[in-house]
Amino acid sequence: MIWADFSDFVSHSRQHFEEGLIRAGYEEVDGGWSGQVEHIAGRTEIIISLPPRFPFVPPKATPANVADVPWSWHRERNGALCLVADDDHDGLWWREAPAFLEHIAAWFESCHGDWKDDRPDLDxxxxxxxxxxxxxxxxxxxxxxxxxxxxxxxxxxxxxxxxxxxxxxxxxxxxxxxxxxxxxxxxxxxxxxxxxxxxxxxxxxxxxxxxxxxxxxxxxxxxxxxxxxxxxxxxxxxxxxxxxxxxxxxxxxxxxTPAARSARSGKDSVELGTRGIAVIGVGAVGSFVADMLIRAGVGRLTLIDDDVVMPGNLIRHLVGPEAVGRPKAEAVKDQLGRQYRLRDDQVEAMSQNALTSDVVFQVIQNHDLVINATADFAVTAFLHAAAQAAGKHVLSAALQNHGDTIRIDVLPPLAGARPLPASASPENHQEPTYYEAGCGSPISPTPPHTVIETAAVTVRHAIGLLLDEPVHPSGEIRQLKHTRNQ
Missing domain, CATH: 3.40.140 (Cytidine Deaminase; domain 2)
Structure with a gap:
């Protein structure tokens, strides 16, 4: 749509609405259009005005005599009727004058019914x-x-x-x-x-x-x-x-207050507050998994990682430059504690290798769910075997094919479901082209937004498992299609 088309749309919407008012018997007066609204108690004269941002915001309807209509929570400060809630903007329905006039009549019906089933907006x-x-x-x-x-x-x-x-x-x-x-x-x-x-x-x-x-x-x-x-x-x-x-x-x-800080955590936050989760590997994906779990309301979190924060980690990690050189588990714990003012016992940091049988068995037994975000085959296999031995399940999350594939595995799968198949490499898969001195390994080109997307998918599966509403009994493989300029 070019600018001329946009201007035509706005002008046409205004003209179309006003023509609808004329057909309904309204007359143009100073400040808008005057007409009668019929309702169960009789008739009320109202003035309808179109704000400058119409049709993207609804018209205003105000009683010609403000005192003719009882004051309530459904009136504006200037006496106008509160007609359209913030969540009732679908399709700009008020562009049609008949629909808007019907809405005004319904307002008066509710007014004379003392606003039964009223929504208690605190405004x-x-x-x-x-x-x-x-x-x-x-x-x-x-x-x-x-x-x-x-x-x-x-x-x-x-x-x-x-x-x-x-x-x-x-x-x-x-x-x-x-x-x-x-x-x-x-x-x-x-x-x-x-x-x-x-x-x-x-x-x-x-x-x-x-x-x-x-x-x-x-x-x-x-x-x-x-x-x-x-x-x-x-x-x-x-x-x-x-x-x-x-x-x-x-x-x-x-x-x-705690209530205000948790009000936007989601409808399941209260139940999640009774659950404990361990995240093994709090690098790029794991750090954001930990962050989202706390935001969702999970009551107890254990972070396990034996690595330290490197300068190059920061572009894809939750923590900032003040954490460089610190153990990742401790750095993420402190970040979460500061940001969400957590109690000391809500997050535990364990700076040690996950390939230790006594640690893994203890973590699996003492938590409702263990999430493996190491992307390490040995750790994944170890946790899978440990979960089977303990009669539990772990959730393993990894980015594969250098960020082109998200893979989430429920290990072992639920209810005898089949494991996910091996992940195929997308056609546009590219090998890494950067190697960092002192590291000895190639640097994955995975972009930060893919890391955060992977963390979000992981948390969605984790919450499903915690609430006995699994997203899928085996997990999920998601191929990310990248459009590259030729």
């Missing part, structure tokens, strides 16, 4: 204008601070971190950059507050907080509220105005 902050303070306010568990004064101190990256309880001193140094606030519990909020008057009804019937704000002892409010079974938190900057009011603006904030 109270969108009902307040943004403050001119662009810092990120980071907080931990607030349970012990309800109804308490709190103090925030400066942190790197333009952030403010909650230090704990604290009130603004009577005499303040001009160099003090700390911020002081109060943690208030709004309880269950059926209608979102939009200004200081609305907030008063929830948190300050006595006027105590307002006095503290006017005395400038409180500069921000930390609001805890409930929607359904979910709890939300919003940070607001509160400032007394010259006309006797209180200006309320939203701040950017984020929770730094």
């Amino acid at each position: 109270l902050d969108r009902y307040f204008h943004a403050a001119n303070d662009d810092r990120l306010y980071i907080y931990g568990d607030l349970e012990a601070y309800r109804g308490e004064f709190v103090r925030f101190g400066t942190a790197p990256n333009n952030a403010m971190v909650m230090k704990g309880r604290g009130t603004r001193p009577a005499k303040v140094s001009k160099h003090l950059r700390d911020q002081f606030g109060y943690v208030a519990d709004l309880g269950t909020v059926d209608v979102p507050p939009r200004n200081w008057k609305d907030l008063l009804a929830h948190i300050d019937a006595s006027g105590y907080l307002e006095r503290k704000i006017r005395e400038r002892l409180i500069g921000l409010l930390v609001l805890i509220y409930q929607r359904g079974d979910h709890e939300g938190t919003t940070f607001l900057k509160v400032t007394p105005t010259s006309n006797g009011g209180i200006d309320v603006r939203r701040l950017r904030s984020g929770a730094d």
Whole structure:
């Protein structure tokens, strides 16, 4: 599509939508198109406007008289109807005016039905204008601070971190950059507050907080509220105005709690938190396997590798240059611990050779799964035999044909399945062309993105085995097709 075609698409979409409104009886007015929406309670006049980015964002629909429609979580700050969720953008369906008008009518049906089965989005902050303070306010568990004064101190990256309880001193140094606030519990909020008057009804019937704000002892409010079974938190900057009011603006904030850090780990993270995995070989593939397992929520990890980090490893490895010369297992353990603030007992590093029978048998017995990421034939055969002897399975991951083939083996295969066949070499397979002095071996041309892809496939199989939902009883062979310029 050339730029002229793109412009034509945008212009045609706008014209097509407006023609649909005209056919539905809408008339052009200042600010948009005016018309009547019929619903079970009668008719409501609304104004439909097309934003500059239409059709890539939906139209706006606002009651001509904002007070004609009850306020709820399904209204915008300016009174517009909340019509399209972020996950309802498939196909830009709102380009068709009849479909959009039907959606508005359905909104009114839900409104008069008191929003049964409502989704409890925790988005109270969108009902307040943004403050001119662009810092990120980071907080931990607030349970012990309800109804308490709190103090925030400066942190790197333009952030403010909650230090704990604290009130603004009577005499303040001009160099003090700390911020002081109060943690208030709004309880269950059926209608979102939009200004200081609305907030008063929830948190300050006595006027105590307002006095503290006017005395400038409180500069921000930390609001805890409930929607359904979910709890939300919003940070607001509160400032007394010259006309006797209180200006309320939203701040950017984020929770730094175990729950917040694990919320995006996936639906199986809680169950994975009870499992232990050993990764043998934490080089390129193994280091990213370890990283993804921790991200997925695996509760206990053992890393086994007797090699050290070399400068040339860094381009395809999880760790950075500060780890050069360190044992790989220890370097990866420290990297994971720093990044995810793990307990000391969550990751164990063993800097020793895997070809030791007592070590291997102990590891297999003491973990729910062992992953072999060494790409070493001897280690793979050793682990296969040890797993058979222990009545367990191991997962072996390797990149073959210099990065053209991903191979994941379940050893031995599950439920009597046949082992995977030997991996064939793709037609475009190329031999390595670089040898590194002091190493004695050719350097594989495997690109970093293939290493990460292999780690991701490995973790997918590992989680399937842990949850008794295997991806395949024998594993997987994946040929990677590379397109090379001739």
